[in-house]
Amino acid sequence: MTTATDLRQLTGNYTLDPAHTRIGFVARHAMVTKVRGGFNDFEGDLYLDGEDPTKSTASVRIKTASIDTRNEQRDEHLRTNDFLDVEKYPEITFVSTGVEQLDETTYRLTGDLTIKDVTKPISIDFTYEGVATDPFGNVRVGFEGSVTINRKDFNVQWNAPLETGGVLVSEKVTLEFEVSAIKSS
Numbered sequence: 001m002t003t004a005t006d007l008r009q010l011t012g013n014y015t016l017d018p019a020h021t022r023i024g025f026v027a028r029h030a031m032v033t034k035v036r037g038g039f040n041d042f043e044g045d046l047y048l049d050g051e052d053p054t055k056s057t058a059s060v061r062i063k064t065a066s067i068d069t070r071n072e073q074r075d076e077h078l079r080t081n082d083f084l085d086v087e088k089y090p091e092i093t094f095v096s097t098g099v100e101q102l103d104e105t106t107y108r109l110t111g112d113l114t115i116k117d118v119t120k121p122i123s124i125d126f127t128y129e130g131v132a133t134d135p136f137g138n139v140r141v142g143f144e145g146s147v148t149i150n151r152k153d154f155n156v157q158w159n160a161p162l163e164t165g166g167v168l169v170s171e172k173v174t175l176e177f178e179v180s181a182i183k184s185s
Helices: 005-010 072-079
Strands: 012-016 021-031 033-039 042-048 057-064 091-101 106-115 116-131 139-150 170-183
Touching: 005 116, 033 072, 042 170, 072 139, 116 170
Parallel strands: none
Antiparallel strands: 012 042, 012 170, 021 033, 021 170, 042 057, 057 091, 091 106, 106 116, 116 139, 139 170
16 A cells, blocks of 8 residues: 555556446435435546646546436436436536645545536545555555535436425435546556
């Protein structure tokens, strides 16, 4: 494991490992519980600058049709124009615009998130989890982070009122990232 004090060794290009990375979300359902889900098909690239983290970059492309909440009926509804409209908008994208080091292991990644036809800036705080060489000789780096967005800001409007008050699906959605990236150069 590399500690936060020797980040210079991390400098280089990385690719997200989809088998060991989770891009997920959490939304309140019926005002009383949470539904968790994720996306199974995505690609991402990172450039890490260990000497000057502000020069680091990241981009992610998520296939919206790969949404998975472990309930096929719900997933099919989420794929419709009520939510993600996967036929018209096949990808969610994130492209970084800046990185700020907050402390020894925490970084704020700022960038443009595009969902459907709306692009908005967001900031995600990531914790550096470490680096290791796997049994195949790959250098892997790990980060975890999350951010809460309002889905209506991204033109994801559908909802249904509940008899007891409130709505079926919360406007706030927490995006969760558990990243394992492999160094490519």
